Amino acid sequence: MNSEGDLSWLSPLAEDSQPLYLKIVEALATARSIGRLQPGDRLPPQRELARFLGVDLTTVTRAFTEARRRNLIDATAGRGTFITPGEPEEPILDLSMNIPPAPSGLSLPALIRSGIEGLLKRFSAEALLSYHPGPGSPAERAAGSYWLAAAGGRLPVERVALGSGAQALLAAVLLSQTREGDTILTDTLTYPGLIALAQATGRKLAGAGRDDDGMRPDHLEEAARRYRARVLYLNPTLHNPTTLTMPEGRRRDLARMAGRLGLVIVEDDPYSPLQTASPPAFLSLAPDRTFHLATLAKCISPFLRTAFLAAPDAKSVERIAATI
Template sequence: MSQVKTIQDENLPNWLPQLTAQGGPRFLQIADALQAAVAEGSLKPGERLPPQRRLAAQLDVDLTTVTRAYDEARRRNLLEGRGARGTYVAAPKVELTSILDLSMNTPPPPDGADFGDMLKQGLSQVLMRADSDLLMTYHLAGGSESDRQAGAKWLEPMFERLDSRQLVVCPGAQAAIAALILALTEPGDVILAEPMNYPGLRAAASQFGRRLITVEADKHGMVPGMLEAACRKHKPKLVYLNPTLQNPTAITMPERRRRELASIAKRCKLRIVEDDPYWLLADAPPPPIATLAPEQVYYISTLSKCLTPGLRVAFVLIRDPQERERFLVALRSFALMAAPLTAALATQWIFDGSADALMAGVRKEARLRHRIARDILAGRYSGAGDGLHVWLELPAYWNSLQLARAADSEGIAVTPAEAFAAGSGSANAIRICLGSIKDRGRLQAGLQRLSHLLARRPESFSAAVV
């Protein structure tokens, strides 16, 4: 049915929308209408829904479409079956754990994504095409050739064509960062980074006895003149940059700033670790720094931040073969390899298109959640509308640690700026993650609760004594 279907049946439930060819899968249109009706109160808990066959006939769709719609609504905890008595609107689900987690930076689950089904199909294809013995043994060369080819395909939007031999498959970005530090620096060496940066970098640098020194940043990222001055003063071996939707500030460094930093790195013979987990989620991101200074940059792209944390697979671009071998030696000292079965699943999804479809769904859901955050947080929201997190600067009457504690007492988990600050200074802000709460309604509730909290002054709180 390519034409718009107008609902004319006067006996049709008034909560259903007009089903259109442009509105996406029809079962999701029906499920979304159910969800909206429950949220608005036009469908109330305990109310009986039309039998599936009758609704299918009224909508002029097949029974399977309505069955899928009801199944999807059950998955969202909107409906409950009562055997022969039919299907009813479910009572609101009581959450035994009241914490609304806005602290974990994970991709939001896309509408209609069935990870169980994806896993079954993906793994069945892997087992059909791969030697099971190879999936259960050691892979010491940084991933199989097919895994590296999948990495080259995954990185095509950033680099167009890559030689797969220049890629290493790692068990996540944290392992890649740690191995690069071990391979490219010595104890006591200086690593430069922005003042607000990824805590995993600081943990690895500290564990390995390297000195992390910060370089001033502005609204466009690390300041070029300050980087050059730091190079003269500290003789650093590495600079760590997260230039796209930076964690935690959500700043995307413009191309001009990237070119300036790349030029300084060339002049100072400074190597750059470009940790770029969010590039594929960004709206029209500039080219990676690795395309501007190919010999200076080690590029990391992880699947955990744009697909799902369960895929602990990262691709690392290291062009020099000797440095690639040093990296592998360092990696094997603590991680040995990416799990072959996980890497094979990632490879299958990349080649069969599942990864692209999932990422498109994550991108769409993330943008929708940013719109929700913008509406609720109003003038306090300063995001760009993409990525997984928002950096929220606080009113002067709150400080970030105080706000985080108050939020926790309200059942909301957020991350204060202090968790990301290297050195003595810190911003007065919190990071809010939009993907960690699976249900969109609960996310909305958490943001509303946080907005109300921000509007109140700390002195209005009193602790209960029990």
């Protein structure tokens, strides 16, 4: 059987909320499993599939990339794309990159366009394209203080820093607060970006035990004493990868334990703006020992790769600015 001209396996696509490119992959996998598509069958060109479905070519390209990753298809230059003879592989869920949902009832591209136009009316393009101070200009830091107000009240701009993404600021905080070989305490399941950062900078990670409310204070104490750690990393709201939002009582207990142990708290908080209400941030519960990170990329758009940091004092910001 040669399916190059037969597109019946694509119609109808599943009616669910998953992205269109994944619907194409699932249709391909189903057709393969029931024998409608056989090993060696040649698929139509991607442009033809895009025309048939009435979608953009990039959607089909993305679908084929995913199908190839699952060993459903293979492509040979100059010959085309074929159904593979081997067994398909289970998809791997990658939690290292999250994309926020599109805002309801708004045109984000239009808002970004008008925002850029307004910015160019207030500032010259030459000034915007030049180098900027490490922690950000006073106006940028004031905007950061305004954004962070929901987590810990309006902060003096001297305690606020601006960065090109939360990962850059997280790296700066850890480099300023730890040395190579130090152990950072975290959840037993933790953010993949932190794991990669620790590996790249020669830091170690140790997980403190948890229950249904998140990290347990007694397990934190045990881990801190065992590893002689000085820094605690927390992602308390919509935790990656469990999606848990830690309740207020547990946050207060952990804040008290961190105080007893003399731990610095690094609070990674990219998702709070996505919730109608969140428990108090560690920034408000333990402001004298918390570095609080917030980003626009995870709650508005990856295009806005801008993040804000609230530090316990101005000297901490100065040390961090030297590494940004």
